[in-house]
Amino acid sequence: MKKATFLLPVAVVVGALVLSSLFIVDERQKALVLQFGQIKAVKENPGLAMKIPLIQEVVRYDDRILSLDTAPIEVTPSDDRRLIVDAFARYRIADVVQFRQAVGVGGLRVAEDRLAGILTTQTRQVLGADGVTxxxxxxxxxAELMTRIRDQSAARASALGLDVVDVRLVQTNLPDQNLDATFARMRAEREREAADEIARGEEAAQRVRAQADRTVVELVSESTRDAEITRGEADAERNRVFAQAYGADQDFFEFYRSLTAYERALQGGNSSMVITPDSEFFDYLDGSSGRDK
Structure with missing residues (x-):
């Protein structure tokens, strides 16, 4: 009975030591086995692994592709037009041993601070290079500029055990103090273009009006000419008819002309004429001319 009582605690202790010596590496992780801060083993394959209990510890690092957003920075291209640029990067821990040696116990926080500095520096260098406007x-x-930023950043981040997979420029904007000037310049250009279009429209309208006025003058002139020709031809025909009628019966023609003169002279109720009684104008009124003939 005493022996069983003694063995039970021993079994519990041994079981606890065995369990503490085992650890599982997830497929999304890499693990380092440390002994008094020194790296004793690297576990990159998923599965069950062992360590010395109480003496060794396990530090796990994410093996997936991670994301890092950089703070907006101001860059000055070769045309001296300042821009505000922010970017994001995709990276992963490529060498977990080198990563541990570079950042120590700071882990991802320290690594991302250093990587952000590398990205900022390389972004300024690439976007501020000669020929880049x-x-x-x-x-x-x-796209080519982002590739250059990625390659140069990856070369420097390798010292941290990191592999920079991709770098993208998220936004590229003008500084606030330049936006108003840019908008004013764009507005002035649009107003100048609008003024040019209005001037060209007025010029075209003047040409159309001048052409229309000339057409009106030509049409009126032609119509007036045709009317005068027609009127002349009508007058000639009228005179021919009068002459023919006069030649056919001279007395009747004189009678007709006298009646026409009476009609034109004696119009309205208040017409007055002062002539001598023996005037030839009354030849056909008193009947004397008809009696003589």
Missing amino acids: SNTILSADR
């Missing part, structure tokens, strides 16, 4: 940064050529 603000138009280049804002055009489709920015």
Whole structure:
């Protein structure tokens, strides 16, 4: 009975030591076995692993691709047009031993601070290089610039045991103090273009009006000419008819002309004429001319 009482605690202690010597490495992780701060083993494959209990400890690091957003920075391209740029990076821990030696117990926090500094420096260098203008940064050529930033950042981040997978420029904006000037310049350009369009429209309208006025003058002149020709031809025909009628019966023609003169002279109820009684104007009124003939 005493022996069983003694063995039970021993079994519990041994079981606890065995369990504490075992640890599991997740497929999304890498692990380091440390002994008094020194690296004793690297566990990169998922599964069950062992360590010396109470003496060794296990530190795990994420083996997935991680994300880092940088703070907005101001860059000055070769055309001296300042821009505000912010970027994000995708990275992973490529060498867990080198990573531990570079950042120590600070882990990802220290690593991301250093990586952010590297990205900021390389972004300023690439975007501020000779031949890189603000138009280049804002055009489709920015893909090549992002590749250059990624490659240069990866070369420097390798000392931290990191592999920079990708770098992207998120936003590229003008500083606030430059926005008003840029908008004013754009507004002035649009107003100048609008004034040019209005001037060209007025010029075209003047040409159309001048052409219309000339057409009106030509049409009126032609119509007046045709009317005068027609009127002349009508007058000639009228005179021909009168002459023919006069030649056919001279007395009747004189009678007709006299009646026409009476009609035109004696119009309205208040018409007055002062002539001598023996005037030839009354030849056909008193009947004497008809009696003589």
